[in-house]
Amino acid sequence: MSLPELHEEIDRSFGDGPAHRPVSERIQAGRTALVRRRVTAGVAALAVVAALGGTTWALAPGGDPRAGEGYVATDPPPTPGESESAAPAWEDNTPLRYLDGELQIRPGVVVHDRIENPYGYQPPKKSDALDITFEGKRQWAIVRLTERGYGYSSTAPSNGWASFSAYVADQVDGATGGDDGWPETLRLTDQGTVVASPGSEILQRTDDPRLGDSFAPAGTPTGAALVRAAEDDFAYFVVWRVIDGKLDVITTPPDDVVGATFDELVSYARSQYDSGEGLR
Incomplete structure (x- = not known):
C-alpha cells in the first residue's frame, strides 16, 4: 500500500465524529458565558x-x-443622564x-x-x-x-x-439648646441680663437691633449677637427676646455667618422681620 493510501485508511478509521455547531451558535454561547461572568462579579461586589x-x-x-x-x-x-457634578462640593x-x-x-x-x-x-x-x-x-x-x-x-x-x-x-x-437642635450660646441671669452661656463667648452684640414689632412688642428686651459656642467652637449669629421672663434665642447656621460683617447680619435680620418672614 502506498503512503497516500495509508493516510486515507487511517483517516477513515477515526470516523467523522460529531458535527460542529454552527459558528453563530458558538459565538452566542461565548457571549452568554461572558455576561454570566460579569453578572457574578457584579453580585460579589454588591455583597460588600x-x-x-x-x-x-x-x-x-x-x-x-x-x-x-x-x-x-x-x-x-x-445615575444614567446625571452629571457627576450634580451634588454640591464639600x-x-x-x-x-x-x-x-x-x-x-x-x-x-x-x-x-x-x-x-x-x-x-x-x-x-x-x-x-x-x-x-x-x-x-x-x-x-x-x-x-x-x-x-x-x-x-x-x-x-x-x-x-x-x-x-x-x-x-x-x-x-x-x-441645653432646646428642641431646635442648636447649642446653647446665651443664658438669662437671675437679674434678667442676657450673657454668654458657660464656655461660650460673645464676639459682638447689640441690645438694640430694631427688629420691629413682628419680632417682639415694644419695650421687650431684645438683642443680636455673634457668639462662639462652647459646644462646637463655631460662631453663630443669634437674635433674642425675653418674653414673660423667658429667653428665646433664634440661631442661624454658622455657614451663613462666613464672609458677612456683624452689621450686615443685623441688617439682614431686620429686613427679614420687616418683611414678616423672620429667621425661623
Missing part, C-alpha cells in the same frame, strides 16, 4: 456595598458590618452633612460606629452620631438636621468619656 442616602459605604478588607467597623465612604456612581473640614434630608459621608471617611437618631427627633428632623476617621484623625461626631439646617460638632475620642456611646449619651443628656 450598602447605600446610605446619596453616598455609598463600602466595606473595607477585614471589616464586619455587624460590628460597625471599617466602612469607607465612596462616591456613588452617577466644604473644607466637613466630613458629614445632610443633603436633601439624607445623611452623607464624605468620600474617604472611615466609619467605625454609628448611632442613629440619638436625640430622638421626629421627621423631618434627624440626628446621627458617628465614630469616624477623617483625614487621618479619629473623632467622635454628632450631626443634626432641623428646620434651620444642619449643625455639626465633634471631639477627640476618649476626651473625658469612657466610650463612644458614653460620649453620645452625655451630649444628649446635657443638651
Whole structure:
C-alpha cells in the first residue's frame, strides 16, 4: 500500500465524529458565558456595598458590618443622564452633612460606629452620631438636621468619656439648646441680663437691633449677637427676646455667618422681620 493510501485508511478509521455547531451558535454561547461572568462579579461586589442616602459605604478588607467597623465612604456612581457634578462640593473640614434630608459621608471617611437618631427627633428632623476617621484623625461626631439646617460638632475620642456611646449619651443628656437642635450660646441671669452661656463667648452684640414689632412688642428686651459656642467652637449669629421672663434665642447656621460683617447680619435680620418672614 502506498503512503497516500495509508493516510486515507487511517483517516477513515477515526470516523467523522460529531458535527460542529454552527459558528453563530458558538459565538452566542461565548457571549452568554461572558455576561454570566460579569453578572457574578457584579453580585460579589454588591455583597460588600450598602447605600446610605446619596453616598455609598463600602466595606473595607477585614471589616464586619455587624460590628460597625471599617466602612469607607465612596462616591456613588452617577445615575444614567446625571452629571457627576450634580451634588454640591464639600466644604473644607466637613466630613458629614445632610443633603436633601439624607445623611452623607464624605468620600474617604472611615466609619467605625454609628448611632442613629440619638436625640430622638421626629421627621423631618434627624440626628446621627458617628465614630469616624477623617483625614487621618479619629473623632467622635454628632450631626443634626432641623428646620434651620444642619449643625455639626465633634471631639477627640476618649476626651473625658469612657466610650463612644458614653460620649453620645452625655451630649444628649446635657443638651441645653432646646428642641431646635442648636447649642446653647446665651443664658438669662437671675437679674434678667442676657450673657454668654458657660464656655461660650460673645464676639459682638447689640441690645438694640430694631427688629420691629413682628419680632417682639415694644419695650421687650431684645438683642443680636455673634457668639462662639462652647459646644462646637463655631460662631453663630443669634437674635433674642425675653418674653414673660423667658429667653428665646433664634440661631442661624454658622455657614451663613462666613464672609458677612456683624452689621450686615443685623441688617439682614431686620429686613427679614420687616418683611414678616423672620429667621425661623
